[in-house]
Amino acid sequence: MNLCVGCGEAYTSRPSWSTFFWPERISLLCKDCEGSFHRLKDSGCPSCMKQIGSSICSDCLKWEKTSYQGVLEKNVSLYSYEPFMQDYIARWKYRGDYVLGKVFEVEFQKLYYQHFQDTKYEVVPIPLSAERMAERGFNQAGELAAFTRAKRKDVLGRKHGEKQSKRSRLHRLTAENPFQLLSEPPQYAVLIDDIYTTGTTLRHAAQVLQENGTDFVAAFTLIRG
Amino acid sequence: MELDPKRYAGKRLLRREIPLSTTALREALQHQYFKQIPTLRKEKNILYCNRCNATQPHLQNINCQNCGSTHLYCRNCIQMGRVSYCEFFYEWAGPNPDWHIHNNPCAWEGELTKHQQIAADAIDQTMKQNGKLLVHAVCGAGKTEMLFQGIATSLQQGKRICLATPRADVVRELLPRFQQAFPTVTVQALYGGSPDKTGDGQLILATTHQLLRFYHAFDVLIIDEIDAFPFHADPMLHVASEKAKKQTCASIFLTATPRQKEKRQIAAKTLPHVFVPVRFHGQPLPVPASKLCFGLHKQLRKGTLPKGLLRWLHNRRNPTRQVLVFLPTVVLADRLQEEAIEVLLPFTQKILPKRETETLIRTVHAADKDREAKVQAFRNRETAIILTTTILERGVTFPSVDVAILDAAHDVFDEAALVQIAGRAGRSPADPTGEVVFFHEGRSDAMDKAVRAIQVMNRRAKRL
Structure with a gap:
């Protein structure tokens, strides 16, 4: 018997051959909590996975008309951003409950290799500013990047600023680029972050990489907000 | 350097709960205004959280980037701020605060019924003797008013008092009533998201969760609705309330519906109690x-x-x-x-x-x-x-x-x-x-x- 990390209730996980050989695959969540995460369907926007229609969505078309045209090849996300997920992520990130992140390891890794199987891709986690890092003690994007087990390059640095989640859409789009390059960027980069909301953060990071010689930049995120 | 003892005394705080710069805190430590306490302690090879006494499986590993190692943190009391192994608690070690001695603090002019008066006297007596008392009063007996006399006496002796209740709604309802009854006293309400967070008042109304921040703080601790969720079911809150008391401290428990445990203690006479079976207006309780x-x-x-x-x-x-x-x-x-x-x-x-x-x-x-x-x-x-x-x-x-x-x-x-x-x-x-x-x-x-x-x-x- 285990305690579910999501709700704290006791539960029993069903043993299987998979958990026999890989004990780390034993779910940390009870059935109810696990069922409250909603996987995104592949049928959404092919460029950002927004769950509207099946063609390129209006947000992506808008981006292509700005100076960020073509900086980000595509975004792939795993889950949708429903109230349960919002609460869960808030507890993970803002309250700093580190264990909650581990829940995503197996599925996140699986989806990564479905889309970026080639070993030429290297993951670049979106960094936190030094101040935020001191406050939180861990970087959620860094954790997710470690889950993929792909080759990792921490080449970006971030200036301290307001939380993106506290800003309006317009404010985000017009904000200045907070990222800077710390070392040589990879040729094929997959940016890793916890959430894709308007895509501004990821495009800022992608722009920095592209200006410094990266040929291909895609984004791989946990949630499509 | 000048630090207000009222602001920090009787608490165990995390670094981020102390609004001082790094240099100011270092100086305060040199002057021995604060004592550093480890966040986790080991007893018989088992680790415990020093704030909520939780142990495995509530202690989990974090790969901490601040200290560059993997160590434990406490998940049990994380809603009051994360307790990590690489940090310290800061406990006030400076001069004791001077709590004001109020000569005539109570401005409440209502009158107690005969039964209320009996209970009020018992409460008053218990507070003077730093004893323990369970007040079993039916719903609508006027429990709050019965407390005023004892609280007034305690304030006259310059004591620090806390009334804790499991529910934030109740704290919000009590605050104006206490402010009216004790207009010259600093009355403070603490609950998750309360406008006031400093906790430097002499009379504190708080949810039981907020007691986690306090350590050897109160001369009188009143716990309202001891049978209510989440207090009766959560051992963490019992630990919190024990830690918030000073070594000599009066404890008053209020309830309208005692649980089995209290009933047993009353029957065995291990817990002094007083019973108020009548509502303050004297009418019987409506029978469902x-x-x-x-x-x-x-x-x-x-x-x-x-x-x-x-x-x-x-x-x-x-x-x-x-x-x-x-x-x-x-x-x-x-x-x-x-x-x-x-x-x-x-x-x-x-x-x-x-x-x-x-x-x-x-x-x-x-x-x-x-x-x-x-x-x-x-x-x-x-x-x-x-x-x-x-x-x-x-x-x-x-x-x-x-x-x-x-x-x-x-x-x-x-x-x-x-x-x-x-x-x-x-x-x-x-x-x-x-x-x-x-x-x-x-x-x-x-x-x-x-x-x-x-x-x-x-x-x-x-x-x-």
Whole structure:
């Protein structure tokens, strides 16, 4: 018997051959909590996975008309951003409950290799500013990047600023680029972050990489907000 | 350097809870204003959190980037800020704060009934002798007023006092009452998201969770509603309340519905207690009536209201009273909303005539963002009928209401909850009788026990 990390209730996980050989695959969540995460369907926007229609969505078309045209090849996300997920992520990130992140390891890794199987891709986690890092003690994007087990390059640095989640859409789009390059960027980069909301953060990071010689930049995120 | 002892004394704080710069804190440590305490301690090879006493499996590993190693942190009390192994608690070691000695602090001019006075004297005596006392008083006995005398004496001796209760709603309701009763004292309310967070008052009203921040702080600790969720079920809160006390400290426990544990202690005479069986207006507690409704579960599942409820609403003795309708779960409350508004609207005309229909019928539950505002609207008689989950079961006072419980046999309504809910009716001297009805489809043990408990208390009151 285990305690579910999501709700704290006791539960029993069903043993299987998979958990026999890989004990780390034993779910940390009870059935109810696990069922409250909603996987995104592949049928959404092919460029950002927004769950509207099946063609390129209006947000992506808008981006292509700005100076960020073509900086980000595509975004792939795993889950949708429903109230349960919002609460869960808030507890993970803002309250700093580190264990909650581990829940995503197996599925996140699986989806990564479905889309970026080639070993030429290297993951670049979106960094936190030094101040935020001191406050939180861990970087959620860094954790997710470690889950993929792909080759990792921490080449970006971030200036301290307001939380993106506290800003309006317009404010985000017009904000200045907070990222800077710390070392040589990879040729094929997959940016890793916890959430894709308007895509501004990821495009800022992608722009920095592209200006410094990266040929291909895609984004791989946990949630499509 | 100058630091206010009142701000820091009697607390164990994390670094981020101390609003000092790194250099200022280093200087304070050199002057021995603060003592560093490790966040986790080891006893017999088992690690414990030094704030909430939790152990495995609540202690989990974090790959901490601040110290560059993997170490433990406590998940049990994380909602009060994360306790990590690589950090320290800071405990005040500077001069003791001078709590003001108030000569005549109490401005409350009401009068206590005979029974209230007996309890008030016992409380006063216990506070003077730093003893322990359980006050068992029925719903609506006027527990808050019984405390004033003892608190006033303690303030005259320059003591620091805390009244803790499991529910934030209750803290919000108590704050203005205490501010009026003790106008010269710094009264502070602490709860998750309270405007005031410093906790440097002499008289503190807090949720039991907030006690986690305190350490050897209070000369008098009053815990209200000791049988309420989450206090009675969460060992962490018992640890918190023990730690918040000074070595010599008076403890007063208040309850209207003691649990088995307290009943046993009373019977074994290990816990001194005083019993107040009469409401302050002297009228007996309303005894709940039971109404059997066939097909109740099915109707609720479909989101319709039982006919029995409508019939009762139609035949109420006093149709101008507001109505509290209790539901077992949030899901049901949401499902019922639209139907309820349509069907119940005719009844609201008698309760609050000539009002716009928007705010007449409301639902409220724990996660509701407008919870405070909705409850306030009900209190102001802007809402006629409120559908609620158990969040309004205790601690809240509405002057003139009738109470209906739908599916009273549901598991969430245990004996204590039902007695408390029944205690919402008939609380004001102007309207001391109210109706309480259990709508059910098959009685539960808890329902029978609740009715019997209320009858016993009424009988004991009559005998006095």
